Amino acid sequence: MSWIDWIVLVAFLAWVVWDGVRRTRATKDIDGYFAAGRQIPWWAAGLSVMATQASAITIIGTTGQGHDGGMEFVQTYFGLPFAMVLLCIFFVPFFRRLPILTAYEWLEYRHGPATRTLASAVFLLSRCLAVGIVIYAPAVVVAAMTGMPRDLAILCIGVLTTLYTMLGGVSAVIWTDVKQMSVILLGLLLVLAILLVRVLSEIDFAALLEIAGASGRMNPLEVEPAHTGLIPRLQGADGPPSFWEEKYNLWSGLFGGMFLMLAYFGCDQSQVQRILTNPSVRESRMALLVSAFAKIPMQLVVLFIGVVLFVFHVLHPAPLLFRPEDRAVAATDPRVQRVAERYETSVAQRRAMALELAALPDGPRSDPARLAEYQQHVVGTYALRQEALSLLYANSKDRNDVNFVFPHFLLHHIPPVLLGLIIAAIFAAAMSSVDSALNSLAAATVVDFYRRWFRPRASESEALRVSRISTLLWGSLATGAALWLGGGGSVIEQINAIGSFFYGALLGTFTLGLVCRRAGEMAGVAAVLGGILSVLLVHQTLEVEFLWYNVIGCLAALGCGIGVAWLGPPGQRWQPGHQ
Amino acid sequence: MSDERPPPLGSWARTYTLVILLALATFLLLHWVTATWQIRLPR
Numbered sequence: 001m002s003w004i005d006w007i008v009l010v011a012f013l014a015w016v017v018w019d020g021v022r023r024t025r026a027t028k029d030i031d032g033y034f035a036a037g038r039q040i041p042w043w044a045a046g047l048s049v050m051a052t053q054a055s056a057i058t059i060i061g062t063t064g065q066g067h068d069g070g071m072e073f074v075q076t077y078f079g080l081p082f083a084m085v086l087l088c089i090f091f092v093p094f095f096r097r098l099p100i101l102t103a104y105e106w107l108e109y110r111h112g113p114a115t116r117t118l119a120s121a122v123f124l125l126s127r128c129l130a131v132g133i134v135i136y137a138p139a140v141v142v143a144a145m146t147g148m149p150r151d152l153a154i155l156c157i158g159v160l161t162t163l164y165t166m167l168g169g170v171s172a173v174i175w176t177d178v179k180q181m182s183v184i185l186l187g188l189l190l191v192l193a194i195l196l197v198r199v200l201s202e203i204d205f206a207a208l209l210e211i212a213g214a215s216g217r218m219n220p221l222e223v224e225p226a227h228t229g230l231i232p233r234l235q236g237a238d239g240p241p242s243f244w245e246e247k248y249n250l251w252s253g254l255f256g257g258m259f260l261m262l263a264y265f266g267c268d269q270s271q272v273q274r275i276l277t278n279p280s281v282r283e284s285r286m287a288l289l290v291s292a293f294a295k296i297p298m299q300l301v302v303l304f305i306g307v308v309l310f311v312f313h314v315l316h317p318a319p320l321l322f323r324p325e326d327r328a329v330a331a332t333d334p335r336v337q338r339v340a341e342r343y344e345t346s347v348a349q350r351r352a353m354a355l356e357l358a359a360l361p362d363g364p365r366s367d368p369a370r371l372a373e374y375q376q377h378v379v380g381t382y383a384l385r386q387e388a389l390s391l392l393y394a395n396s397k398d399r400n401d402v403n404f405v406f407p408h409f410l411l412h413h414i415p416p417v418l419l420g421l422i423i424a425a426i427f428a429a430a431m432s433s434v435d436s437a438l439n440s441l442a443a444a445t446v447v448d449f450y451r452r453w454f455r456p457r458a459s460e461s462e463a464l465r466v467s468r469i470s471t472l473l474w475g476s477l478a479t480g481a482a483l484w485l486g487g488g489g490s491v492i493e494q495i496n497a498i499g500s501f502f503y504g505a506l507l508g509t510f511t512l513g514l515v516c517r518r519a520g521e522m523a524g525v526a527a528v529l530g531g532i533l534s535v536l537l538v539h540q541t542l543e544v545e546f547l548w549y550n551v552i553g554c555l556a557a558l559g560c561g562i563g564v565a566w567l568g569p570p571g572q573r574w575q576p577g578h579q
Numbered sequence: 580m581s582d583e584r585p586p587p588l589g590s591w592a593r594t595y596t597l598v599i600l601l602a603l604a605t606f607l608l609l610h611w612v613t614a615t616w617q618i619r620l621p622r
Contacts, residue, residue, distance in 0.1 A: 070617075074609070078602075078606065081598050081601070081602035082602065084598065085595045085598055088591070088595070089585055089588065089591075090585050093585050093586050209616050210616065213616030213618055215620070216617065216618065216620035218613060218615075218617040219617045220609040220612055220613060221606060221610045221612070221613045222613065223610065250606075285591065289594065289598060292598045293598065296602070297605075300609075364618065371618065372621075375620050376621070378620060379621060
């Protein structure tokens, strides 16, 4: 990375921090700090919603997924437009009917204080575990790209984001998100343009698609699941996998994805807070619908970058190992060197076969023998990469270098200035997710706990001061957790999995309040606990993909809540605690 | 349903229909992309 890239990166970071800090004057009370005085226009809140969801690892990891597995990951978002419509119809009007600052306040109005406190605690637990990863994962990649120490990259993301979020509140979060999202989109389109120029200088666009398709990468919609058995396997049992174990197909994307998006956008404070900042119900709906229109196209662009990058690597031999430190270790390991020699032969043959397939006038399917041989090389080169990684890492989870595929291309093929801009986009994506998480964690802490249980009569200035301290504490905790995560990669996957246990239960509890008139406090608590315990039970006993956990948790929470509601007396309405 | 019913859809019905139709059109397009170019790799 050249000095001019550093200038671009530092200028961007300074601009974001300055823009965030200058919003301090708009935060004179707690409503200004957590809801921006309900003055944010829909388009800004909509871009902030998208920026919050697009973490840096979404960009780095998703392009890597496109490179290694094709476009199938986009199916995860197929349920999003339908989820947004349902949220606009059923959730937004109720959230906006009361002067609430957190989604969980609505639960107190509908069920009672115990349900609110429990749901808010569940949110705090799941979000604080996740926010450390949102800092750590991109910091590792940014450190590898820039050469800066990993801990310095963590501190850079953590400290700068905490600084402007603490001072400027949600107003700073949203307006910096708007700028960060613009830089992210610009960076992505620039990379796609550069990649296409490089690839299309050798083959035409039709040949690009033919090679990508013959490599199994043009798979954005799989109607027929690879496994059709509907009875889930017990944990560790032999036998063929069931339908519920398949990660990406149309059905898991539509149904599992819809429940995930309903839970994320409807019950996670980091997203609900956006729709509480708009002046009206109409603007809140419009903010959500920005994602309904734009999210799938954006994910398609990110994944297509990965697919074009794969074709680029077919035409220009890619390294065996994408992580810089792996290449340094491999250079002195004779076992890896032997794999590298076989890999070089295989990628040369893969390139020759790809060009032959692309030259066929009727497409690759017209010559099945040549197609089969090419596909053997595609599978074989991937297997050699895995073999080399297995020689370096004993733990299978550490072998995954998918997050380093995209950065490798950036470092070696993107010209100066643009490289600085794209690394700034990666920083932007990390910061835009972290700032939302910190502000929402502070909102839940202060509104649902401090002002609800400890200091109900706290003045506005005291509440504002505590909110800033709370943001600082959560930021310090998240940054500290990210520094601690350096201990092991497998920890990250476990923590990511923990988050999936809670979402379905929260969605089920909110839905219970909307559909069941009798549901009171007992039913609300039973829904939260029943949903979480059901998912834990399924996780311990059955082989089921994480997307389905949201469906299971939601239905179990609804079932438990409705059951308790009908067994006991009708519930009482409560008034919001902080008013 | 709860005693708090959602407000009537009104003019939003057209917007929601547009969102759903666009989503379905995107799925059809992606299905065509898959059917035209995708060739599954051997397992």
